Amino acid sequence: MRIALLGAGRIGTAHAANLRVHPEVSQLLIADSDAGRARSAAELVGAQPAGDVDAALAAAPDAVVIATPTSTHAELILRAVDAGVPVFCEKPVAGDVRQTVDVARRVAESGIPVQIGFQRRFDAGYQAARAALRAGEVGTLHRLHLVTGDPAPPHANYVPLSGGIFRDCHIHDFDIARWLTGTEVVEVYATGANRGAPFFAQAGDVDTATTILTFADGTLATVQGSRYNGAGYDVRAELAGTRGTYVVGLDGRSPLRSAEPGAPPSAGPAWPDFWHRFRPAYAAEMAAFLDLVAGRTGNPCPVADALEALYVAEAAELSRHERRPVRVDEVRGDDVRLTHPAGVGSR
Numbered sequence: 044m045r046i047a048l049l050g051a052g053r054i055g056t057a058h059a060a061n062l063r064v065h066p067e068v069s070q071l072l073i074a075d076s077d078a079g080r081a082r083s084a085a086e087l088v089g090a091q092p093a094g095d096v097d098a099a100l101a102a103a104p105d106a107v108v109i110a111t112p113t114s115t116h117a118e119l120i121l122r123a124v125d126a127g128v129p130v131f132c133e134k135p136v137a138g139d140v141r142q143t144v145d146v147a148r149r150v151a152e153s154g155i156p157v158q159i160g161f162q163r164r165f166d167a168g169y170q171a172a173r174a175a176l177r178a179g180e181v182g183t184l185h186r187l188h189l190v191t192g193d194p195a196p197p198h199a200n201y202v203p204l205s206g207g208i209f210r211d212c213h214i215h216d217f218d219i220a221r222w223l224t225g226t227e228v229v230e231v232y233a234t235g236a237n238r239g240a241p242f243f244a245q246a247g248d249v250d251t252a253t254t255i256l257t258f259a260d261g262t263l264a265t266v267q268g269s270r271y272n273g274a275g276y277d278v279r280a281e282l283a284g285t286r287g288t289y290v291v292g293l294d295g296r297s298p299l300r301s302a303e304p305g306a307p308p309s310a311g312p313a314w315p316d317f318w319h320r321f322r323p324a325y326a327a328e329m330a331a332f333l334d335l336v337a338g339r340t341g342n343p344c345p346v347a348d349a350l351e352a353l354y355v356a357e358a359a360e361l362s363r364h365e366r367r368p369v370r371v372d373e374v375r376g377d378d379v380r381l382t383h384p385a386g387v388g389s390r
Contacts, residue, residue, distance in 0.1 A: 055110030074099035182286030192272025274298035275313025
């Protein structure tokens with residue numbers, strides 16, 4: 044396969060490294076609005092610089108990987124789809140709900156596969172927990188608890204452009220909640236606080252958040268997050284049911300310290316960031332995309348699933364502002380549901 048990778052920043056270069064060593068990738072073209080950055084990334088992984096995005100798309104690749112800024116995602120997805128080229132794109136699909144709906148509809152009409160980057164679906168722990176739930180080992184699920192804690196806040200310049208903690212950060216939790224349970228979220232109750240730097244409040248955002256999700260079958264989930272988790276990068280999921288409890292992300296590098304006397308210490312240093320925590324998942328995610336391009340599997344994370352997670356994030360933001368429970372259908376409006384329930388994908 045000839046793959047064009049658009050965007051040579053941190054995540055783009057990481058994807059490039061995974062693509063470059065895949066046995067089915069015969070040529071990797073790297074493009075960026077900064078030609079020098081594209082050359083540097085290409086040299087780093089042993090790929091071929093392609094100049095700008097136009098040049099990369101004109102090279103007629105077999106597939107496109109988009110890791111450019113959010114504001115360019117929708118346009119680039121549709122340009123590739125119009126050319127009949129399969130796409131992998133980092134989340135989000137677009138900058139708002141309306142544009143995301145438009146992209147989802149056009150992609151669905153085209154029949155061209157577009158996979159969105161929600162790497163937690165490819166993490167071994169989340170996959171094992173999902174399998175245990177479906178096999179009945181958890182029993183009837185009564186409670187789901189999700190945590191996302193960043194060890195340090197993002198740069199102040201990023202926050203006003205991020206879309207807020209629910210759209211930027213917790214959208215991963217909302218996606219994995221649907222994927223784990225196979226059930227849709229119908230109601231959201233969210234709140235937040237600012238305990239750190241003033242630039243979050245200045246941008247209309249919060250640095251700490253708690254969300255209660257109610258699923259269609261009555262199951263409850265709690266989602267907690269912080270931009271100031273000083274112990275390290277903490278991403279976990281706890282599935283508690285009538286037969287057992289499974290925890291994802293509880294390992295020797297979890298940034299947790301037991302207060303019980305005599306409890307053993309962690310086996311190693313805490314995870315410093317998302318890349319180190321999910322490195323194998325990112326590799327598996329890109330391998331799954333190549334399987335999709337080759338026609339060996341269905342789409343493990345279609346645009347329609349990303350839209351459903353965005354609806355939950357929109358409901359959470361509205362709930363925080365209005366201090367009330369919000370039905371997801373309130374933010375969906377008259378939009379037609381574009382996926383089967385709970386975005387099970389093919390994994």
